[in-house]
Amino acid sequence: MRLSIAILAAVLASHPLMAAESWGLPNEEAATFSAKVVDMQCALTGDCPKDCGDGRRQLGFLTGDGKLILAMKNADPFAGASRDLLPFCGQTVTADGLFATNEGVRVFALQRIKPAKGQWIAANGFVRAWAKTNKVAADGEQAAEWFRHDPTVAALIAIGGKLGLGPDAPPKE
Secondary structure, three states: OHHHHHHHHHHHHHOOOOOOOOOOOOOOEEEEEEEEEEEHHHHHHOOOOHHHHHHOOOEEEEOOOOOEEEEEOOOOOOOOOHHHHHHHEOOEEEEEEEEEEEOOEEEEEEEEEEEOOOOOEEOOHHHHHHHHHOOOOOOOHHHHOHHHHOHHHHHHHHHHOOOOOOOOOOOOO
């Protein structure tokens, strides 16, 4: 009996308890894979600043067989996956999420990350960082709809209007 419990515990510890959550993306496909976190521009052009561009570059994955996987935003609207991947720059991690294809481009919607010797981490680092910067609760209403409460977004809307066509642009009918 003890051996069965130990085997079950080992299996549960080595696999995620739940697979990626469906987001209704075009052609979505749940996936879990191991790959190295890389600066995409560096991988494509050889322009490689230290620390994967220190948060100013799009990050993604390089698989063991040499395939580049573009990591896109997580469940938070308009929030990129780079904030979640940056602490793992140059490291091999296990990623959990959804592959999707839209307009011929295949991307990976990151949902969770597991470092080589660690636990699963939800890919919501952008919201946690935004909440800390704006001194609000990470699990509160303002953080959940950060784009409605962000001072930078508000300033851009004041300059360009909600559609980026100028503050006085008439709505399109």
